[in-house]
Amino acid sequence: MDPATIVATAVAVGAAAGLTDTAKQSVTDAYAALKGLLTRRYRDVDLAQVEADPDAAAEREALAGALEAYGAADDHELLTTATELISAAARADVGAVGVDLEMVEAAALRISRVTATGTGVRVHGGRFSGDIHIEDIDAGAGDSSHPG
Incomplete structure (x- = not known):
C-alpha cells in the first residue's frame, strides 16, 4: 500500500x-x-x-x-x-474484516481480491459442498511482503 x-x-x-x-x-x-x-x-x-x-x-x-x-x-x-x-x-482486534460470513450454506464459495486492515476473510460455521476459492487477500496494511 x-x-x-x-x-x-x-x-x-x-x-x-x-x-x-x-x-x-x-x-x-x-x-x-x-x-x-x-x-x-x-x-x-x-x-x-x-x-x-x-x-x-x-x-x-x-x-x-x-x-x-x-x-x-x-x-x-x-x-x-x-x-x-x-x-x-x-x-x-478492532481492525476491519474484509469478508465476515456466518452460517453460510452454499454449493461453492469464491472470494477474490480482498484488502483489509485486519482479518482478510473469516467464515464461521460455513458448509460448502463444492470448491472454495480465495485469492489475493492482503489483510495487513503496510506489510511489505505483499505487493501494494
Missing part, C-alpha cells in the same frame, strides 16, 4: 474503533495522535467523510488522494503514527 492509503486506512480504523465497545485505550490514544498530526499539519484535508463512514472505500480513496495532493505521503512521522494505529487496532 502507498503511504497516503495507509494513512487513510488508519483514519478509517481509528474512526471505526471509536464506534465499538471493544476498542482499547491504546487504539483510542493512537487515533488521537494521528488525528492531531493531521489537523495540525494538513488543515485543509477533511477527515469527516471517513469518520462518518469508515467502511466506505470511496471515502478512504478520496482521503488518500487529498493526503497525496497535500504532500502527506512524504511525512514519515505521519506514516509511522498511522502504522502504529493499525498495529494497535490489530492487537485489539
Whole structure:
C-alpha cells in the first residue's frame, strides 16, 4: 500500500474503533495522535467523510488522494503514527474484516481480491459442498511482503 492509503486506512480504523465497545485505550490514544498530526499539519484535508463512514472505500480513496495532493505521503512521522494505529487496532482486534460470513450454506464459495486492515476473510460455521476459492487477500496494511 502507498503511504497516503495507509494513512487513510488508519483514519478509517481509528474512526471505526471509536464506534465499538471493544476498542482499547491504546487504539483510542493512537487515533488521537494521528488525528492531531493531521489537523495540525494538513488543515485543509477533511477527515469527516471517513469518520462518518469508515467502511466506505470511496471515502478512504478520496482521503488518500487529498493526503497525496497535500504532500502527506512524504511525512514519515505521519506514516509511522498511522502504522502504529493499525498495529494497535490489530492487537485489539478492532481492525476491519474484509469478508465476515456466518452460517453460510452454499454449493461453492469464491472470494477474490480482498484488502483489509485486519482479518482478510473469516467464515464461521460455513458448509460448502463444492470448491472454495480465495485469492489475493492482503489483510495487513503496510506489510511489505505483499505487493501494494
